[in-house]
Amino acid sequence: DIQMTQSPSSLSASVGDRVTISCRASQPISKYLQWYQHKPGKAPKLLIYSASTLQSGVPPRFSGSGSGTDFTLTISSLQLEDSATYFCQQSYSNSITFGQGTRVEIK
Amino acid sequence: QMQLLQSGPELKKPGASVKVSCKASGFTFTNSAIQWVRQARGQRLEWMGWILVGSNHINYGQRFRERVTITGDMSTSTAYLELTSLRSEDTAVYYCAHGLGYFDPWGQGTLVTVSS
Numbered sequence: 037d038i039q040m041t042q043s044p045s046s047l048s049a050s051v052g053d054r055v056t057i058s059c060r061a062s063q064p065i066s067k068y069l070q071w072y073q074h075k076p077g078k079a080p081k082l083l084i085y086s087a088s089t090l091q092s093g094v095p096p097r098f099s100g101s102g103s104g105t106d107f108t109l110t111i112s113s114l115q116l117e118d119s120a121t122y123f124c125q126q127s128y129s130n131s132i133t134f135g136q137g138t139r140v141e142i143k
Numbered sequence: 144q145m146q147l148l149q150s151g152p153e154l155k156k157p158g159a160s161v162k163v164s165c166k167a168s169g170f171t172f173t174n175s176a177i178q179w180v181r182q183a184r185g186q187r188l189e190w191m192g193w194i195l196v197g198s199n200h201i202n203y204g205q206r207f208r209e210r211v212t213i214t215g216d217m218s219t220s221t222a223y224l225e226l227t228s229l230r231s232e233d234t235a236v237y238y239c240a241h242g243l244g245y246f247d248p249w250g251q252g253t254l255v256t257v258s259s
Contacts, residue, residue, distance in 0.1 A: 070245045079147075079238070079252065080188075085245035123188065127244035131204060132178075132190040 038062050038126050042135035050143045055111040057138045059124035064104045068128035071100055071109045074137070075120045083122075084109065116142055145169040147177075147239050147250035154256045160227040163253045165239030172220035173197040176243040179213060179224045183235040193243070194222060229257045 039062035049055050059069065067087035074080040082091045084100035087107055097112045111118055119142045124135040150164040165177060179191040192203040196215035203211055212225040222239055237253045240246035 068244065072246075079249035080240075080246075081249075082245055082247040091247065125188075125246070130202060134180075134188040134190070136187040 037131050038065060038129050038133050040124055040126055040133050040135040042122075042124060042138050044138060045136065046139040046141065048141040048143050049114050051114055051116060053114045055114050055118075055140060057109045057122055057140075059102075059107045059109070059135050061105045061107075061126055061128075065126045065128035067103045068126055069100075069102065069107050070125045070127065071098075072123055072125065073118075073120045074123065080123075111140075114140075114142065118142070145241065145248050147241060147248055149237075149239060149250040149253045152254040152256070154258065155229050156259055157230055157257055159229050159257075160225060161229060161255050162223055162225040163237050163239075163255065165222045165224070165250050167220045167222070167241070170241070172215075173217055175241060177213075177215065177222040178240045178242065178246055179211075179222075179237065180240060180246075181235040181237045183232070186235075188238075189235075191224065191237075195243075196222065226255075229255075231257050233257050 041060045043058045069087045071084040072080040083098050088100045099110045101108050121137045121139045123137040146168045148166045153161050174197040178193040182188045191207050192213050194201045194213045210227045215222045234257045240249040
């Protein structure tokens with residue numbers, strides 16, 4: 037299986053800060069990479085698909101970049117409601133795998 | 144509005160089976176892909192398999208191949224995940240999700256607890 041490794045595991049930032057989360061694949065996956073937001077007790081929410089395409093209805097402060105093995109999710113100006121766990125997911129292989137998640141806390 | 148509504152929490156004994164349902168609304172269920180993913184406490188999400196409803200094409204994750212059955216009922220727009228020979232390590236929140244490459248929307252999750 038393709039291993040997905042996120043960094044950092046958690047971070048704390050202030051409202052208005054620029055936040056970046058990294059996701060690295062154990063082998064090249066082209067742009068078959070998605071980002072999700074997950075709040076406790078709720079369904080995960082798709083933010084970005086195909087590495088950089090913003091899902092409809094997602095605020096433009098979220099953006100994604102990368103291809104091959106290295107990917108980044110950026111929140112350009114952190115908001116209170118962005119407190120959540122963010123995880124990446126690869127769909128290059130028939131055996132789908134996820135990153136371990138990055139918990140974002142608001143200071 | 145696309146929505147997936149899952150069945151309620153389950154408490155099962157080791158060795159038993161569980162069947163979780165996922166009812167779709169707001170989109171054409173036929174020819175859609177429904178995924179099943181689970182998350183144990185403190186662990187990352189783990190993909191279990193998917194079904195392409197209508198064609199009944201199914202793909203299972205290798206770890207679960209011998210214990211999991213995914214089905215779809217077009218008459219009720221409902222997908223099902225059945226997991227047999229439950230053990231304590233199967234305690235997790237089980238999610239269904241719509242889509243093949245990217246998943247949207249997701250169901251609200253079903254907590255399955257395996258305990259004697």
